[in-house]
């Protein structure tokens with residue numbers, strides 16, 4: 104998409120044209136559909152309340168006119184019956200009460216509907232984001248879009264009431280204009296002349312501020328990020344030891360000062376022009392006022408009509424001003440809506456085919472890599488290339504290679520977090536892409552080296568391995584026993600219900616190796632056909648690692664497994680070892696075979712063994 108390639112810099116974000124703004128209004132029906140879906144009863148109630156409110160101003164003005172005319176009449180003549188006058192006053196009083204009640208009811212319904220809308224769209228964003236691919240999350244353009252969509256959920260609540268108020272004001276204006284036309288049509292013309300300059304000014308400055316905010320999205324993300332690393336439990340240790348706070352504060356100051364200066368420049372200019380244009384508007388109003396006064400003196404209209412016309416003119420002027428300036432913010436809101444809906448248009452590229460093959464209950468042959476190559480979308484280098492090998496059913500395969508050799512990428516391809524850029528991966532003779540994605544992910548258990556340390560309870564930290572079994576305490580305890588995490592649970596004050604991490608009250612922090620045992624238990628939560636452990640034991644002490652792998656071999660008998668480790672004491676327990684270099688397969692075979700080959704594996708093995716001698 105051309106828009107995505109545009110560097111998000113304030114100077115390069117063009118201001119939307121009037122045509123673009125009108126075009127953006129076409130997003131409103133879709134927006135209202137979303138509002139309707141949020142809560143149809145509140146939407147209907149809101150419409151009724153606003154319709155009633157729009158008739159109030161003209162009715163008030165008209166009753167006011169009748170009251171004044173009646174007072175003048177009573178003061179000039181000797182009529183004693185004042186009942187008509189008091190009826191009118193009572194009517195105006197009743198109307199004032201109704202107006203106030205309607206206004207409060209509208210505010211209430213607006214805010215309730217707004218809150219519900221906020222929740223509804225936040226959930227939709229979370230659901231949609233969960234469907235998207237890993238590589239989409241690794242794209243900064245995508246993040247900008249996600250960020251803007253998130254901002255929309257709050258901003259759209261305002262848009263909602265703005266659009267509704269706009270409609271209400273338009274109807275009010277029709278009522279008032281009809282009254283004005285009945286007495287003095289040319290006043291409408293004067294009104295328009297008084298309003299247009301202010302509108303043009305508003306519109307210009309709103310556009311500039313939209314462009315400014317939109318252009319600042321990447322920097323705002325950076326600002327949030329700096330704020331987060333500057334003060335969070337996860338980063339505090341490094342920030343202190345490396346004494347980063349000065350560096351972070353400086354970066355924060357630079358960015359925030361730039362925002363402040365940019366915004367200040369615009370706001371100051373806006374205030375200056377706003378004052379001048381408002382002056383033109385006031386001059387128009389007083390010209391009309393003088394004309395009406397002159398007519399009253401001449402006797403061609405009554406004093407009541409004078410107050411009615413002056414009131415109508417004043418109200419129309421502020422209504423028109425509001426409507427016109429609101430038009431700019433509504434249309435800009437509608438342009439933001441485009442960002443919001445565009446986010447929902449991002450479709451995952453990795454999905455279940457229309458007629459998926461069910462994932463095998465027991466893998467028969469295994470996984471076959473046929474000339475598999477993969478390149479990250481933001482990289483020109485191949486992370487994996489020309490991979491040809493078979494992971495047999497029930498086989499334990501270890502991946503060995505230097506940092507960046509492509510081991511993690513290979514297992515991500517197995518779990519279909521990415522699809523190969525070239526070649527294919529077959530499972531029991533069928534392309535991985537033909538299987539049901541959900542079943543595939545259920546059938547494969549993966550623990551990555553950068554597994555998450557959830558700030559949740561001990562049992563929940565294990566249950567995330569198979570969230571459907573969250574309440575199955577027996578299974579959680581069994582899994583913990585398998586990974587040796589159960590010994591740890593026994594020592595915690597609240598056992599399996601112990602909150603982990605320091606973020607929330609009474610949380611207990613674990614050591615790196617202890618966290619790994621907890622994460623490892625996740626792998627045992629499901630009866631996976633293929634288990635992938637990406638350096639899951641790097642933080643374990645030597646004895647614990649030995650025990651973990653002994654158990655792992657026993658517990659996963661008959662199941663396929665892929666292990667990534669830099670420790671050869673672990674690696675040699677595998678049936679076969681695959682040595683990767685620069686993304687390509689260099690050697691494959693059992694520990695003994697590779698030693699006999701005397702190639703890279705043998706070299707690395709002896710290198711490590713020497714270190715222990």
Ligand SMILES: Nc1ncnc2c1ncn2[C@@H]1O[C@H](COP(=O)(O)OP(=O)(O)OP(=O)(O)O)[C@@H](O)[C@H]1O
Nearest residue numbers: 241479482486504505506507508509510511512513
């Ligand atoms: N998300 C990504 N986007 C772009 N390039 C990536 C991404 N992840 C990894 N790479 C690159 O792909 C190559 C292979 O990375 P990979 O993580 O698979 O290596 P690895 O063998 O698992 O390394 P390590 O032993 O350090 O964990 C590296 O050159 C790395 O820079």
